[in-house]
Amino acid sequence: MKYWWVNHKQTQRQEINGGYLWSPKKEANGSKSHFYDNMRRAEPGDLVLSYANGKIDYFGVVSDNAISAPKPEEFGSTGEYWSNEGWELPLVWERLKESFIPKRRFPEIKLFFPEKYSPLNEQGNGNQKAYLSEIPKELADFVLTAGGADLASTPPLPEPRFEAIESNLEDVVEHFVRSDISLSETERNQICSARRGQGEFRKNVISIESSCRVTSVRRLEFLVASHIKPWRSCSSGHERLDGCNGLLLTPTIDRLFDRGFISFSDSGELIISSRLDKTDVNLFSLDRRSEPRSFRREQKSYLEYHRAMVFLS
Amino acid sequence: MKYWWVNHKQTQRQEINGGYLWSPKKEANGSKSHFYDNMRRAEPGDLVLSYANGKIDYFGVVSDNAISAPKPEEFGSTGEYWSNEGWELPLVWERLKESFIPKRRFPEIKLFFPEKYSPLNEQGNGNQKAYLSEIPKELADFVLTAGGADLASTPPLPEPRFEAIESNLEDVVEHFVRSDISLSETERNQICSARRGQGEFRKNVISIESSCRVTSVRRLEFLVASHIKPWRSCSSGHERLDGCNGLLLTPTIDRLFDRGFISFSDSGELIISSRLDKTDVNLFSLDRRSEPRSFRREQKSYLEYHRAMVFLS
Numbered sequence: 001m002k003y004w005w006v007n008h009k010q011t012q013r014q015e016i017n018g019g020y021l022w023s024p025k026k027e028a029n030g031s032k033s034h035f036y037d038n039m040r041r042a043e044p045g046d047l048v049l050s051y052a053n054g055k056i057d058y059f060g061v062v063s064d065n066a067i068s069a070p071k072p073e074e075f076g077s078t079g080e081y082w083s084n085e086g087w088e089l090p091l092v093w094e095r096l097k098e099s100f101i102p103k104r105r106f107p108e109i110k111l112f113f114p115e116k117y118s119p120l121n122e123q124g125n126g127n128q129k130a131y132l133s134e135i136p137k138e139l140a141d142f143v144l145t146a147g148g149a150d151l152a153s154t155p156p157l158p159e160p161r162f163e164a165i166e167s168n169l170e171d172v173v174e175h176f177v178r179s180d181i182s183l184s185e186t187e188r189n190q191i192c193s194a195r196r197g198q199g200e201f202r203k204n205v206i207s208i209e210s211s212c213r214v215t216s217v218r219r220l221e222f223l224v225a226s227h228i229k230p231w232r233s234c235s236s237g238h239e240r241l242d243g244c245n246g247l248l249l250t251p252t253i254d255r256l257f258d259r260g261f262i263s264f265s266d267s268g269e270l271i272i273s274s275r276l277d278k279t280d281v282n283l284f285s286l287d288r289r290s291e292p293r294s295f296r297r298e299q300k301s302y303l304e305y306h307r308a309m310v311f312l313s
Numbered sequence: 314m315k316y317w318w319v320n321h322k323q324t325q326r327q328e329i330n331g332g333y334l335w336s337p338k339k340e341a342n343g344s345k346s347h348f349y350d351n352m353r354r355a356e357p358g359d360l361v362l363s364y365a366n367g368k369i370d371y372f373g374v375v376s377d378n379a380i381s382a383p384k385p386e387e388f389g390s391t392g393e394y395w396s397n398e399g400w401e402l403p404l405v406w407e408r409l410k411e412s413f414i415p416k417r418r419f420p421e422i423k424l425f426f427p428e429k430y431s432p433l434n435e436q437g438n439g440n441q442k443a444y445l446s447e448i449p450k451e452l453a454d455f456v457l458t459a460g461g462a463d464l465a466s467t468p469p470l471p472e473p474r475f476e477a478i479e480s481n482l483e484d485v486v487e488h489f490v491r492s493d494i495s496l497s498e499t500e501r502n503q504i505c506s507a508r509r510g511q512g513e514f515r516k517n518v519i520s521i522e523s524s525c526r527v528t529s530v531r532r533l534e535f536l537v538a539s540h541i542k543p544w545r546s547c548s549s550g551h552e553r554l555d556g557c558n559g560l561l562l563t564p565t566i567d568r569l570f571d572r573g574f575i576s577f578s579d580s581g582e583l584i585i586s587s588r589l590d591k592t593d594v595n596l597f598s599l600d601r602r603s604e605p606r607s608f609r610r611e612q613k614s615y616l617e618y619h620r621a622m623v624f625l626s
Contacts, residue, residue: 255563
């Protein structure tokens with residue numbers, strides 16, 4: 001279990017009401033951000049302190065791993081809706097009995113702050129560049145105790161939210177596809193049935209793949225046509241229907257792949273996330289997996305996306 | 314691979330155009346029917362001759378196992394829509410080059426007909442009581458050759474259709490639930506989200522089951538809340554939301570259970586259908602399954618339905 005501190009800046013209201021955190025994937029100038037990368041390091045059950053306007057009013061429990069998602073519409077529109085791809089982290093928030101104002105207690109808590117990537121600066125004010133920062137348990141405990149959080153009744157691990165978020169995002173994409181007049185009615189239907197791994201997309205995948213790359217199951221009725229680069233993240237109808245952007249997987253393996261618990265190297269080796277514990281690796285029989293088969297060139301670019309943007313490293 | 318002969322009676326047009334066969338589950342008087350039970354013995358890849366009005370004009374390839382389904386609306390309404398529960402068998406039909414009239418060739422083919430459950434009577438006329446009858450390969454070959462079917466180009470095994478049929482049926486049920494004014498808005502929403510194994514239903518199942526009864530996986534994000542008696546077949550909102558009508562299963566096990574390839578005895582023993590071949594039993598690791606745990610009394614009545622109506626014996 002890890003402890004985090006988020007500097008919300010202007011979006012606290014939306015993030016608290018919506019039960020999530022959202023950040024871009026990269027800095028405005030395109031460079032990597034430690035604070036944004038932390039979104040993917042947070043795990044279900046982790047605790048987050050919400051800091052905005054000089055005080056902490058809420059703490060939250062992470063309910064699922066972050067999912068690749070566009071900037072929430074409620075942030076207000078700044079440019080093209082879909083261009084701002086980021087991470088959405090689902091949480092269940094709880095209000096503290098009393099606001100905690102870090103600057104007032106700064107002498108007592110100063111030592112708990114990390115030297116690097118600290119959410120507060122030397123003066124105890126919010127660090128402008130910080131978003132999600134890891135903090136030591138001691139600091140979280142101090143704030144929660146001072147804020148009157150009833151730790152004995154800390155909310156139990158909330159229900160996973162990934163599916164609900166994914167389904168909402170996909171609804172929005174489907175709406176855009178349905179109203180895209182540059183596509184024919186047939187194309188729109190094909191692209192939308194690809195969302196469920198059905199129709200043309202499934203046929204296209206079957207023409208390229210013949211069995212599950214993990215379990216070796218060949219019987220088609222037991223196999224799901226699963227997008228490598230997720231349907232919601234594809235940048236065109238072509239990508240959504242491309243047989244090279246799909247694998248045939250049994251439903252459980254599809255779930256693990258879709259949620260980023262497994263991925264594949266270009267040569268077909270199974271990559272297992274450290275988020276999956278040994279017991280589950282064993283229960284899912286990932287230890288009995290089939291011989292790796294190298295991927296085609298066209299499949300590799302989709303796999304590269306999957307390893308970078310879906311896989312939970 | 315098995316060979317079948319169907320006496321369509323009045324519904325040939327709908328069944329050929331719709332790509333299926335449909336029969337009740339029982340005789341009008343409630344007794345079992347060998348001809349209707351054959352619907353569940355037919356398997357993907359089996360061949361069916363279509364007989365109506367004294368001739369055979371079509372043959373079909375079975376594309377999926379039969380699914381429990383109400384009488385198709387296009388048959389015309391005879392009483393309450395949902396009361397007439399039957400079997401729907403998906404096929405891909407192909408027209409013969411020439412009609413085959415069995416009575417004209419009866420002397421040549423008479424010996425091929427089975428003594429019991431024959432689709433034709435001693436005079437070579439359709440047997441009124443017959444619906445789906447098993448016939449020997451020789452008879453099927455004779456008819457197809459005489460009818461000019463290009464056997465070398467017999468259609469390849471068609472795509473499974475189960476999912477499409479199930480989803481259509483569920484859409485109809487959802488429509489009825491949505492327009493049921495005896496339910497509150499909240500109840501309607503709860504019942505409809507139970508269709509996807511979500512919401513109240515999932516919570517109710519989690520309060521009763523704690524892990525997958527086949528793989529032992531406990532982590533909730535990898536478990537599906539699966540109806541024992543299928544959502545579409547439930548007779549009330551209570552059954553659709555009842556936690557005792559659910560199991561927590563990994564997605565692959567959910568698929569096998571939903572399609573009737575596996576079931577459970579009241580004492581929790583896994584029952585594997587003979588439709589699942591040894592290779593798949595092994596690939597799905599069904600041989601490594603967890604210790605059986607006995608079911609509660611309330612779960613047993615749902616399991617009884619599953620074994621009788623969903624399991625492919």
